Amino acid sequence: MEPFELYILGCGSANPTKTHKPACQVLSTRGKNFMIDCGEGTQMRLARLGLSMKRIGHIFISHTHGDHCMGLPGLICTMSLLGRTSQLHIHAPQQLEPFLQTAMQTFCPDLDFQVLFHPVDTRLHQLIHEDNSIEVWSLPLRHRVPCCGYLFREKPGLPHIRRDMIDMYEIPVSQINNIKAGMDWIQPDGTVVPNDRLVTPPSPSRSFAYCSDTTYLPPLAELVRGVDLLFHESTYPQDNVLRARQTFHSTSAEAAQIARMAQVRRLCIGHYSARIKDEAALLREAQAIFPNTILANEGLKIDI
Secondary structure, eight states, X not given: OOOEEEEEEEOBOSSOOSSOOOOEEEEEETTEEEEEEEOTTHHHHHHHHTOOSTTEEEEEOOOSSHHHHTTHHHHHHHHHHTTOOSOEEEEEEGGGHHHHHHHHHHHOTTOSSOEEEEEEOTTOOOEEEEOSSEEEEEEEOOSSSOOEEEEEEEOOOOOEEOHHHHHHHTOOXXXXXXXXXXXXXXXXXXXXXXXXXXXXOOOOOOEEEEEOSOOOOTTHHHHTTTOSEEEEEOOBOGGGHHHHHHHTOOBXXXXXXXXXXXXXXXXXXXXXXXXXXXXXHXXXXXXXXXXXXXXXXXXXXXXX
């Protein structure tokens, strides 16, 4: 099975701290790196984790608050310095485009590659990108500015051909992909071996949902139902729920409620307020509602 891995590059909130960096994650699968948000210092953390900038073809920005997008200009400039020529696709709320255009004209006006901006309607749950292996859907969130999360769903793979059947029927390598695609095997004497005898079911498709800054939003649970990993912001503990409401953020208990309602397999909480001194307390609070919860931390790699 191909890797389907999430790297946490930053899981803090707007106010910088000594322990956490601004928001950024990278989902790596089938030789491609999908970046989600791009706070300051992102390229340094890419280097520390050994993640290739060359493999980043698409960047998904949740909203225009600086801790989620201020790393973009520097990252694009560095990509240019490294000789990038392939297109870079940026998916984000429409409000980001003027900032991005101004930053590129100011700091890197002579790029040797195209930066293609794709506006995302933050009010809709819709397919915004797909390739031969993955689909990406927008997730409407509710914050102080237009904001959305992103849902990554792996496309179903092909069945696995049985090694014992290859040997038994002396199936040539040239026919393996045809059999995976559904063809029967016809022996030299004309006997047909049904496809279902030759293959086993494909590996289960995997999924990841990224829910950035948002107030508690119960309808979100239906959109992320059953995902393998849910990242949901957890800016405050439940005893700061009034502050969470005022700032359109969520508590760790509310993140766990969404995970439980959605029946996800695993929850990762992050985007900690600078006021938080004991993140373990956030974890205990969430695990009391949804036991399979982990804390985000810079450098964490999660195999999905």
